[in-house]
Amino acid sequence: MKKGSMKGKPGNFARPAKPQRTQQSAPTAFSFGDPESVLASNITDYLGIFVDPHGDYYTPPISQAGLAKMLRANGHHGTIPYFKRNMLCRWLKDSPTVTRHDIGKAAFDFEVFGNAYFKVVQNRFNQPWWLEHLPAMNMRRMKERDRYCMLVPGKDPVPFAAGEVVHIKEYDPCQSIYGTPQYLGGMQSVLLNEDATLFRRKYYLNGAHMGYVFYTADADFDKEEEDALKEAVKGSKGVGNFRSMFLNVPGGKPDSVKIIPIGDVATKDEFERIKNISRNDILAMWRINGALAGILPETNGGFGDLDKITRNNYENEVVPRQQDFLQLNQVLPKQRHIGFSVPDFKEAVG
Template identity: 55%
Template sequence: MNSTKSTTTEPVKNKSIDTFSFGDPEPCLDNRMTEYIGLYADMDGLYSPPVSLAGLIKLLRVNAQHGPILYFKRNMILKWFKPNALLTRRTFKKFAFDYCWAANSYLQVIKNTFGNVIKLRHLPALSMRYTSTPGVYAQRLSNGNVLRFKKGEVIHLKEYDPNQGIYGIPQYYGGIQSALLNEDATLFRRKYYKNGAHMGFIFSMADPNLSTEDEDDLKAAIKDSRGVGNFRSLFINNRSGKADAEKAIKIIPVGDISTKDEFERIKKITLNDMLSMHRAQEALSGQTSGDSPGFGDLDKITRAYYNNEVVPMQQDMMEINEYLPAALHIEFSVPVYSDLNPRSED
């Protein structure tokens, strides 16, 4: 609602009571990055992704968990990768991360004059588009121009989306609102501490014998101090009261939000949501929900995570081999504790 101010006069000591409301109207669903905008071809014949890729990029920095977990998953894919003459570790690193955050990753197939594949070049998922010409991809350049590739020149690895078959949708898509709520809670907490327009406590006295000089010194000392963080404090001395050694001075907390808001609860719930939406093991990915006293058996956790999460991601990456000659297929090392290794223990 728009800022308004109303005044209601009541017969209380000949004073009026002012009330006002503040704040601008905000839509409940104002996060455009989470809107499924559908697929359509623009004037250049390029299909726009169903979700905002620029929004997904911003989401990497939305809080302390979402982005780092995606980098962790990229590292786990990269850990056992075997570089070869076509695909360097640096190129595969970019390719794998695009698949983690965008569910779309691209490689350009570079051939020599004899038609043999000699190199795979990374193409940023943010700028790549599928065209209205079957099998042809294009890249939007920073200067606004469009670079079109030849048919079959681009390898596109994508997550499956049942709504359409052109682009992939990240598996974490359903948890975006939890990630944004985590950010909102943090921003609210920071603004609460930084605005300095709210009271931290009321310093109340009921001492008619307090001299004016002592009262001024006491008010100056409170005013010059920073109080609790950046909280403002209020001083009151009721000279009509009776001096009582036990009740003459009272500290009344007002801005103690540590017991009055849901900050810690929201942070914990949203963290659990993000661990779930990424299927991340908190003991391995550097996150902790505080639900368990320790991290458990890291060897067993690592083995289970490798077999149930890393191997499927590696198998996704190996779809590249469908476009390469058998002698140049990409491969991954197999750790001793893997179920795929005959030497692993039960």
């Protein structure tokens, strides 16, 4: 690996130039821990960035693997980063310096982790000439200011030479080594949305809750009849087994058999309200309109003019993200600069 100098103006990127469950005693009951607030959370509460005891690199303030797993917790949270990546790549000009595919992967990393990394490949004259994407989840800043390494499972970290990695990052007021994603304040809403879905699934699977009490009085059943009744009730539970049951109690009274409901999934768990509120929080933390997130409008008026929404998203979200990636030009020769085209709707206005 060859060393090369990289000159440019300072920018917002580091560049090498200079419910645990507890079961109680009988009667059986379960207690669950309360969600932690941000002030008490180990996820976001840290004093600084420290050098890993097993290596010469700094540990990120947020678990990178945890942020990646969070994408699977909710449909909206998991797909919006792809949408934002597509919006950035949509107006990217073709360039011999970096492929559209590598810019797309780096854009996705930037949205999810708050960091994007590129390897600088030099030409025979020791000039920065090509850029290759490096996976943000495995990249680490080493103790030296201009050095980085990449973690490899089961092996020693792979170090890069000084000046070989360009690091674009979000601003974090607590430290300057790594960037952090902007959506951290909405993580509780993502998890609440997931919990509501899992809770509803358990209802449908029959067995995670008590649906009703089957009460009999003045009904003289023998052992064989009781066993048959138990089997009939048991057979009515489970996916696809919803059915009616006929019960004949000779000589019984009007109150001989009662069904006492315990939980009503349709009205008691407020599933739809929780899903909608947490969904709105997720859209707000990503700063994206529901029309762009694939959500059906709940009113006849809909979300409004989609063209205006798209233009607003371009001006307020896409352009600032383009400016983040245009910082790469500070380490590239002028003839190797990357750029973005202007949308048709902007040219029409101009």
